[in-house]
Amino acid sequence: MKSKVYFVPVSKADSGEIVKKKLKTLLEKSGVLGVVERGDKVAAKIHFGEEGNTGYVDPELAGVICRAAVEKGGEVYLADTNVLYKGSRTVTADHIKLALKHGFSKNATGVDIFIPDDTKKEETLEIAIGQKYIRTAKVGRFFIDCDSLVTISHFKGHMLTGFGGAIKNLGMGCATRQGKLAQHNNLAPAVYPDNCVACGACVAICPVNALTLKGDNAKISLDAKKCIGCANCVGVCSTFSLFVDFTAGSAVQEKMAEYAFAVLRNKKKKAVFINFAMKINKECDCWGGENPGIAPDVGIFASLDPVAIDKASYDIVNRVCKKNVFRSAHPDQDGTIQITHAEKIGLGRQEYDLVEV
Ligand code: SF4
Numbered sequence: 442m443k444s445k446v447y448f449v450p451v452s453k454a455d456s457g458e459i460v461k462k463k464l465k466t467l468l469e470k471s472g473v474l475g476v477v478e479r480g481d482k483v484a485a486k487i488h489f490g491e492e493g494n495t496g497y498v499d500p501e502l503a504g505v506i507c508r509a510a511v512e513k514g515g516e517v518y519l520a521d522t523n524v525l526y527k528g529s530r531t532v533t534a535d536h537i538k539l540a541l542k543h544g545f546s547k548n549a550t551g552v553d554i555f556i557p558d559d560t561k562k563e564e565t566l567e568i569a570i571g572q573k574y575i576r577t578a579k580v581g582r583f584f585i586d587c588d589s590l591v592t593i594s595h596f597k598g599h600m601l602t603g604f605g606g607a608i609k610n611l612g613m614g615c616a617t618r619q620g621k622l623a624q625h626n627n628l629a630p631a632v633y634p635d636n637c638v639a640c641g642a643c644v645a646i647c648p649v650n651a652l653t654l655k656g657d658n659a660k661i662s663l664d665a666k667k668c669i670g671c672a673n674c675v676g677v678c679s680t681f682s683l684f685v686d687f688t689a690g691s692a693v694q695e696k697m698a699e700y701a702f703a704v705l706r707n708k709k710k711k712a713v714f715i716n717f718a719m720k721i722n723k724e725c726d727c728w729g730g731e732n733p734g735i736a737p738d739v740g741i742f743a744s745l746d747p748v749a750i751d752k753a754s755y756d757i758v759n760r761v762c763k764k765n766v767f768r769s770a771h772p773d774q775d776g777t778i779q780i781t782h783a784e785k786i787g788l789g790r791q792e793y794d795l796v797e798v
Pocket residue numbers: 629630646647648649650651652663667668669670671672673674675
């Protein structure tokens with residue numbers, strides 16, 4: 442049996458009000474928010490965008506979803522977890538401040554923000570899942586303790602995983618910093634010291650002091666045990682002395698799917714997924730630098746199946762663009778690995794029926 446994926450097309454010519462109206466129609470006609478029942482505590486999982494990023498889901502659109510979930514009787518919180526690298530989303534207080542700066546105020550969305558503080562044991566949880574890579578997943582407790590989960594994802598490209606959608610939003614996005622580290626490890630960049638001109642830019646940007654330059658005529662050296670695979674250094678090195686080891690990409694995608702499995706394990710018929718294939722940029726919402734668009738606005742998808750919605754979003758964006766824009770942007774990354782592994786471990790089905798509303 443195929444999974445249903447509901448879809449409403451959106452174009453750049455649509456005003457903000459028209460897009461909101463289309464989203465409301467999508468929610469009403471698909472009925473996907475039926476997973477939220479009166480009295481439920483609801484985690485509306487979202488990415489608030491890194492400082493300097495503009496690709497994240499529009500707060501007004503997130504507000505349409507949150508308000509609809511509140512109308513169903515849910516006690517709704519927009520939620521995310523803190524990140525590995527040093528930035529504006531590393532600790533809870535800064536993260537909330539940035540979310541508000543990006544427009545996710547209660548006035549805009551109708552709900553409060555909740556970001557677990559993973560330095561507090563009571564706000565994290567370890568879940569034994571015994572999968573291929575991940576034996577025990579470390580996640581924000583709120584995403585497990587909530588009664589229903591509304592996954593609001595920006596569908597876009599990604600340097601390590603080809604693309605990011607529902608599976609990534611859940612797998613990487615609900616993990617604690619330790620959990621994110623478990624997914625990123627073995628991702629230290631490859632180093633070509635002969636190219637290094639000792640400018641020090643990578644040393645300055647590394648959040649964990651994994652890079653060093655010592656002595657006269659120093660060349661860069663990397664401590665792979667310290668590296669968390671954030672790829673910040675790759676972005677600042679102008680001499681191509683540091684490269685992402687793309688062969689590690691398949692493992693991170695499979696780990697991510699396994700973390701999504703951990704989050705969804707107690708959410709049978711209590712989780713919904715909404716993908717925004719709009720502002721489709723080359724890189725993810727953690728990217729604060731230059732981030733070119735790789736496709737026009739395509740539309741909004743909704744489903745009860747995280748695998749089917751990511752497969753449908755991937756297919757339709759590529760169909761509209763008449764080429765695989767994700768492989769063009771990241772030729773070394775096959776993003777479908779996450780979809781295949783997610784299906785294999787029982788998160789959902791790749792086969793879908795697309796229902797345009
Ligand atoms: S990828 Fe580069 S910047 Fe990031 S932790 Fe590793 S060495 Fe440091």
